[in-house]
Amino acid sequence: MTLSPTRRSTLGRKRDRAATDRAALHAVLDEGLVAHVAFVRDGAPVVLPTGYGRDGDTLYLHGSTGARWLAGADLPCCVTVTHLDGIVHARALMHFSMNYRSAVVHGTARRVTGDAERLHALRVIVEHLAPGAWDHARTPDRRELAATAVLALDLTEASVKSRSGPPSDDDADVAADLAWAGVVPLRTVAGTPEPAPDLQGHREVPAHVRDVRHTGG
């Protein structure tokens, strides 16, 4: 299944960097933890970071019902998840670049109104952020669920773009041996878990927390 080739999800340039593969879209989304969601408010663009989770071809976003961007009805939006994989040093300053993978999703996010789907969405979002947590911590009660706004965005209209590998210098600059060139790889790593100061029991870090060693940001 390939990604929808509508006008706004068709890349304007560097088409060789486009992966028209749904699996690639899912992979980029699944590895990330923070999405940037853009919408239009009072005629001007706004972009905010937010958590999310994916269930099949539905992306769930959530927040407090007090958050203005979540307070309205269905929300025309664009959601982008980006992984920075490396800093690309070239012989020529014009060819300095970043290795990255990004997913851009366009659509109108639907407000989730049913309690059952809202609870399901929260599970998807929490399990995305912290796999194993849903069965460890306390499930939301009716009051907490009511205070949560959830949006669902279909992944139909989306594109994936990436850059990887060494710098793309001009042949003349390579031959002239002008400078060092290569890639400084970057990755996000998890450190030692820091227990809450007011932890009563539960002194041992559970496996689902302990085993998080590295993850995408």
Add this chain to the structure above:
Amino acid sequence: MTLSPTRRSTLGRKRDRAATDRAALHAVLDEGLVAHVAFVRDGAPVVLPTGYGRDGDTLYLHGSTGARWLAGADLPCCVTVTHLDGIVHARALMHFSMNYRSAVVHGTARRVTGDAERLHALRVIVEHLAPGAWDHARTPDRRELAATAVLALDLTEASVKSRSGPPSDDDADVAADLAWAGVVPLRTVAGTPEPAPDLQGHREVPAHVRDVRHTGG
């Protein structure tokens, strides 16, 4: 100097998370490498990842003149830089959260037309991505400079928001000792530099590359 308290840069909620300090804004921007820039195209919001650099209270963005979003005149936009610092595990699933710092800048980016400022902006952007590189690699020539679009965004209208520290559980859940709670810290680290396969000389990794050990994404 505090950040401008216009309506759209005044946080709608969690005002205790707002730092109205310009130094905090600069710190968040200076530590990041990728910004997410949102704009409106054909009436719909779009958000894309991009590199950037800061000079005083000017944020420079750049790209190829072939990139559609850079091709127009001045661009009403919103630029957000986010650092993910940790995954917050709480006793209650509703209180799971992320520790983060984010800067949101609103404004109309000005197209930089003069060659001198465009060259200056490129230097700011490259030195932000790879400090020390400007004096090591080949400077852009006239043709390369002409193929580069640069936007300048004033940092006047901006907000900083962050969360840090342990989970914020309800007292009853803390007392009930329901689950493990704490923070899994996350950070971006640089790995061993990977030389370009076609490197002729310059076998030794220069100090400005070697010394990058960790950085914000």
